[in-house]
Amino acid sequence: xxxLLEKIRGFFVGGGFPAFSLSLLLCWEILLIGILLYPPAPSxxxxxxxxxxxxxxxxDPATGRTQWAYVFAMLxxxxxxxxxxxxxxxxxxxxxxxxxxxxxxxxxxxxxxVAGTASGLVLSDNRPASGELPFPAExxxxxxxxxxxxxxxxxGELLETSTLRxxxxxxxxxxxxxxxxxxxxxxxxxxxxxxxxxxxxxxxRVVAVTLDPQNDSTSxxxxxxxxxxxxxxxxNLVTGPPHEVEGVLDRMEVxxxxxxxxxxxxxxxxxxxxxxxxxxxxxxxxxxxxxxWLASALKVLLREQDRPG
Numbered sequence: 001x002x003x004l005l006e007k008i009r010g011f012f013v014g015g016g017f018p019a020f021s022l023s024l025l026l027c028w029e030i031l032l033i034g035i036l037l038y039p040p041a042p043s044x045x046x047x048x049x050x051x052x053x054x055x056x057x058x059x060d061p062a063t064g065r066t067q068w069a070y071v072f073a074m075l076x077x078x079x080x081x082x083x084x085x086x087x088x089x090x091x092x093x094x095x096x097x098x099x100x101x102x103x104x105x106x107x108x109x110x111x112x113x114v115a116g117t118a119s120g121l122v123l124s125d126n127r128p129a130s131g132e133l134p135f136p137a138e139x140x141x142x143x144x145x146x147x148x149x150x151x152x153x154x155x156g157e158l159l160e161t162s163t164l165r166x167x168x169x170x171x172x173x174x175x176x177x178x179x180x181x182x183x184x185x186x187x188x189x190x191x192x193x194x195x196x197x198x199x200x201x202x203x204x205r206v207v208a209v210t211l212d213p214q215n216d217s218t219s220x221x222x223x224x225x226x227x228x229x230x231x232x233x234x235x236n237l238v239t240g241p242p243h244e245v246e247g248v249l250d251r252m253e254v255x256x257x258x259x260x261x262x263x264x265x266x267x268x269x270x271x272x273x274x275x276x277x278x279x280x281x282x283x284x285x286x287x288x289x290x291x292x293w294l295a296s297a298l299k300v301l302l303r304e305q306d307r308p309g
Contacts, residue, residue, distance in 0.1 A: 014092045014095075015089070015092035015093050015094075015095050015096035015102075016096070016106070017089070018085050018086070018088075018089035018092060018093040018096075019093060019096040019097075019102070019103060019106040020106045020109060020110060021081075021082075021085050022082055022085055022086065022093070023106045023107045023109070023110035023111075024110040024113065024114065025078045025081060025082045025085075026082070026107075026110070027107075027110045027111050027113075027114040027115075028078055028114055029075060029078050029079070031114055031118055032074055032075060033075075034049075035049045035052050035053065036053065036057060036066070036071065044122065045122050048121065048122045050287075051289065053066065054287060056070065056074055057070045057071050057074065058070040135292070135293050135296035135297065135300070137296070137297065137300050140282055140297075141281055141282065142279075142280055142281060142282070142283070143279045143280070143281070144279065144280040145279070145280065146161065146169075146171070146272070146274045146278060146279065146280040147161075147171070147248055147251035147252045147272075147280075148161045148248075148251070149161055149207075149209070149238070149244075149248045149251075150240075150244075151209065151238035151239060151240040151244070151245065151248065152218055152238060152239060152240055153218070153221070153232055153236040153237060153238050154218055154221040154222040154224070154225045154232065154236070154237045154238075155218070155222070155232050156218050157232070159207065159236050159238055161278070164205055164207075164274070164278075165276070165277075165278050166276055167203055167204065167205045167276065168203055168204050168205070168273070168274065168275060168276060168298060168301045168302050169204075169205050169206075169207060169273070169274040170189060170192075170204065170205070170206045170207070170271055170272075170273055170294075170298065171207045171208075171209070171252065171271070171272040171273070171274060172185055172189065172206075172207070172208050172209070172270065172271050172272070173208065173209045173210070173211050173249060173252060173254045173256075173267065173270070174186060174208050174209075174210070174211060174237075175210050175211040175212035175215075175216055175265060176210070176212065176215070176216050176220050176221060176223070176224045177212065177215065177263075178211075178264075178265065180264075181267075181269050181286065183228075184269070184286060185208075185269050185271075185286065186208070186228050186230070187228075188271075188286060188290075188291050188294070189206055189208075189271070190228065190229075190230070191291065192291060192294050192295045192298065193206065193234070195295050196295075196298065196299070196302070200298075200299070200302045201234060203276075203302055204234065204298065204302065205233065205234065205236065206230075206234060206235045206236065207236045207238060208235070208236070208237045208238065209238055209239075209245060209248055209249060209252070210237070210238065210239045210245060211249065211254070211256055211265050211267055212265060213239050213240065213241070213242040213244075213245035213246070214242055216239050217239065218239060221237040221238070221239055222237075224237055225237050252270075252272060254267060254268050254270065255267065255268040256268070268285075269285055269286045270283060270284065270285050271283070271284045271285070271294055273294075273297050273298065273301060275301045275304060276301070276304055276305070281297070281301055282297045282301075284297065
């Protein structure tokens with residue numbers, strides 16, 4: 001027992017601990033960079049890497065853009081910790097660096113540990129090429145008050161939150177001159193709606209609020225609706241006075257910012273799902289898995305019956 005305690009003490013006081021710790025941090029950094037660069041795929045490591053980038057690196061599959069501030073935040077803690085370990089344990093670490101075989105042992109052990117952890121994560125996420133994954137309906141379900149609105153659709157008809165009670169509402173935000181993610185938002189909505197039965201579609205309304213109320217008049221939105229073959233009453237592209245539309249977007253919590261030089265509006269891509277009782281039930285985004293979940297969420301809500309009160 002005493003010998004074991006001495007070995008443990010020697011590991012932490014000597015060069016074993018800093019050498020293994022730095023090796024582990026280095027392998028973890030290499031793994032993160034590998035995930036950042038790994039090409040997407042419908043299943044396996046590619047699917048896991050893409051999902052990891054979405055949640056941890058702020059990656060948008062529709063545009064291929066990555067939030068580099070998130071990447072910096074993921075990589076920097078390991079670098080700082082490594083610098084601290086190297087500074088604090090420099091003397092014993094220096095002795096290990098002079099022993100290539102010992103250093104190789106620590107690097108190999110760390111690499112195996114990180115590789116095993118990564119393999120376990122990928123295998124736990126493994127699924128058929130179709131990307132099927134059970135939709136966590138209960139875990140994601142919310143029951144918040146939805147954003148209220150009274151706006152005009154592409155036909156010049158007033159559309160109000162109160163008049164949609166009893167229908168399932170898919171609420172999103174786009175603008176007519178967007179050449180980036182808005183077409184992907186509308187395409188994802190159409191693909192999901194196409195997967196529903198005609199009976200299900202009768203109980204559904206899609207509402208797309210303009211992000212550019214200064215320029216998106218009802219006639220402009222009518223042209224956009226015709227281009228994407230989105231017919232009312234199922235599809236409603238809505239606009240109104242700019243201050244009212246901006247208020248709706250704020251209540252939807254749509255992050256957005258207009259580039260003053262180009263006029264391009266950088267914005268979040270999201271879908272808000274409102275149930276038959278007028279409660280905000282789900283909040284989803286773009287991407288293959290999100291599209292599958294969006295279809296599943298709509299089916300869950302369409303199966304529910306309106307319960308007054």
